[in-house]
Amino acid sequence: xxxxxxxxxxxxxxxxxxxxxxxxxxxxxxxxxxxxxxxxxxxxxxxxxxxxxxxxxxxxxxxxxxxxxxxxxxxxxxxxxxxxxxxxxxxxxxxxxxxxxxxxxxxxxxxxxxxxxxxxxxxxxxxxxxxxxxxxxxxxxxxxxxxxxxxxxxxxxxxxxxxxxxxxxxxxxxxxxxxxxxxxxxxxxxxxxxxxxxxxxxxxxxxxxxxxxxxxxxxxxxxxxxxxxxxxxxxxxxxxxxxxxxxxxxxxxxxxxxxxxxxxxxxxxxxxxxxxxxxxxxxxxxxxxxxxxxxxxxxxxxxxxxxxxxxxxxxxxxxxxxxxxxxxxxxxxxxxxxxxxxxxxxxxxxxxxxxxxxxxxxxxxxxxxxxxxxxxxxxxxxxxxxxxxxxxxxxxxxxxxxxxxxxxxxxxxxxxxxxxxxxxxxxxxxxxxxxxxxxxxxxxxxxxxxxxxxxxxxxxxxxxxxxxxxxxxxxxxxxxxxxxxxxxxxxxxxxxx
Numbered sequence: 001x002x003x004x005x006x007x008x009x010x011x012x013x014x015x016x017x018x019x020x021x022x023x024x025x026x027x028x029x030x031x032x033x034x035x036x037x038x039x040x041x042x043x044x045x046x047x048x049x050x051x052x053x054x055x056x057x058x059x060x061x062x063x064x065x066x067x068x069x070x071x072x073x074x075x076x077x078x079x080x081x082x083x084x085x086x087x088x089x090x091x092x093x094x095x096x097x098x099x100x101x102x103x104x105x106x107x108x109x110x111x112x113x114x115x116x117x118x119x120x121x122x123x124x125x126x127x128x129x130x131x132x133x134x135x136x137x138x139x140x141x142x143x144x145x146x147x148x149x150x151x152x153x154x155x156x157x158x159x160x161x162x163x164x165x166x167x168x169x170x171x172x173x174x175x176x177x178x179x180x181x182x183x184x185x186x187x188x189x190x191x192x193x194x195x196x197x198x199x200x201x202x203x204x205x206x207x208x209x210x211x212x213x214x215x216x217x218x219x220x221x222x223x224x225x226x227x228x229x230x231x232x233x234x235x236x237x238x239x240x241x242x243x244x245x246x247x248x249x250x251x252x253x254x255x256x257x258x259x260x261x262x263x264x265x266x267x268x269x270x271x272x273x274x275x276x277x278x279x280x281x282x283x284x285x286x287x288x289x290x291x292x293x294x295x296x297x298x299x300x301x302x303x304x305x306x307x308x309x310x311x312x313x314x315x316x317x318x319x320x321x322x323x324x325x326x327x328x329x330x331x332x333x334x335x336x337x338x339x340x341x342x343x344x345x346x347x348x349x350x351x352x353x354x355x356x357x358x359x360x361x362x363x364x365x366x367x368x369x370x371x372x373x374x375x376x377x378x379x380x381x382x383x384x385x386x387x388x389x390x391x392x393x394x395x396x397x398x399x400x401x402x403x404x405x406x407x408x409x410x411x412x413x414x415x416x417x418x419x420x421x422x423x424x425x426x427x428x429x430x431x432x433x434x435x436x437x438x439x440x441x442x443x444x445x446x447x448x449x450x451x452x453x454x455x456x457x458x459x460x461x462x463x464x465x466x467x468x469x470x471x472x473x474x475x476x477x478x479x480x481x482x483x484x485x486x487x488x489x490x491x492x493x494x495x496x497x
Contacts, residue, residue, distance in 0.1 A: 001031060001034060004023070004033050005183070021034070021037055021176050029360030037205055047171055047212070053195060053198050054168070058139050066115050069113045069165055092362070098313070101154040109161045115166065115468075119166065121135040121136040123135075134476070137475070143170050143171070144173065144220070145159040146222070147175060147182075149324050151280075157185075159172075159462070159463075176203055179201075213240060220242060223247065229248075230246035230248035252283060252410055252431075254286070255399045255415065257415065265293075265415040269301060272284035272413075284440070286388075288403070290396060290398075298370055302347050306348050311355060336349065344376060364386055369388070370390045410432060411435065413435035413438060415437050432451035432455065448467065449462045
């Protein structure tokens with residue numbers, strides 16, 4: 001069994017003061033590692049290391065900071081498949097899915113490598129007589145990231161590359177369920193030559209998080225997780241004077257219009273609903289079928305969901321792996337039971353799956369409900385599993401209303417050949433990320449990722465230009481050099497004459 005560690009000031013630190021937790025292989029159900037849980041002292045030690053490293057790192061020219069990231073990018077590409085194996089072993093997602101997620105994370109590293117261009121300010125000459133004005137962006141200080149289990153490599157890379165490129169130092173608290181990938185990346189950053197203390201990893205639970213939230217040296221916190229925790233993170237950190245971006249849950253809808261390419265739409269729903277066992281904040285968990293699209297899409301989906309190839313993530317034949325933990329496995333099964341009791345039509349029941357040799361794994365097959373209504377819990381709540389609900393709508397207006405009125409607003413998509421419907425949907429949909437004939441509209445790294453409503457707390461989305469703005473403070477300078485002619489003190493409110 002692996003004995004994991006923290007990564008503080010460039011070194012592996014195994015202190016846990018007796019507190020630790022198990023890491024499981026979800027395909028077999030066996031414990032494969034033990035991870036130490038940082039207490040308040042250990043967490044503050046990591047923050048102190050980041051604080052000590054900050055002044056020199058902040059004064060390092062941005063082009064030099066970018067060179068460390070170029071080297072890190074090179075090392076990550078060299079070890080991409082190895083990291084994917086680590087992700088699959090602890091999370092359960094398939095190897096191709098793991099590689100794809102790492103690639104999306106590396107796109108943010110690529111963006112961060114161009115930080116000298118992005119950090120350029122604005123300059124205005126002669127805003128007043130012999131007076132110039134310009135703006136610059138400077139680092140916030142010590143930043144922290146609290147990241148979820150579903151993307152143990154990608155989501156941290158949506159945070160720390162931009163933060164450290166902007167001149168900040170960083171403390172990462174990854175999920176204790178699958179912490180090995182972040183530790184691997186920490187070692188690659190050290191190999192890339194990143195100065196000690198600039199990037200630190202602490203493992204743990206609520207005690208580590210609480211310490212981060214209240215430590216006065218932390219200037220900014222990035223979080224991705226459930227809405228209930230996101231709101232608590234935002235409230236607590238903001239009350240302690242920190243800037244916060246806290247991304248929460250989702251219930252992403254995909255509208256299927258009658259004129260859509262039904263084969264394309266069913267392909268999209270299969271991948272978006274059941275990829276990564278539905279454990280994605282951008283998973284499509286609700287298909288809103290308009291008019292005749294309902295019967296057409298069900299006719300295509302039912303046999304495909306039934307024949308979904310479920311197995312260990314490292315099996316090349318697997319299309320979907322297990323859920324992350326036994327507790328979550330039981331939770332998703334309970335939602336299926338709730339859907340039955342609420343009167344939804346259960347067309348495919350994923351609870352019936354049995355895998356020989358993997359009886360102790362957390363495997364759940366694809367599940368398909370039809371005739372789900374907005375009053376049902378399986379419609380209203382985030383299940384975070386391989387459960388797709390089909391809601392019937394009579395019109396585009398009714399379908400759009402469902403998207404707009406749901407409490408979550410992470411992403412939404414429409415499948416149609418009608419340009420007018422697509423344009424109207426992109427304009428009015430109350431969600432932060434919109435797809436037109438694209439089921440999972442995750443923006444590229446040079447744009448920004450973030451939802452609306454209860455899917456986000458805070459003013460800034462993650463990565464892209466929004467990320468740069470989050471991890472920097474704006475400073476505007478107004479300057480006039482003396483000419484040798486003095487007119488005396490001015491007591492009125494200054495104006496540009």
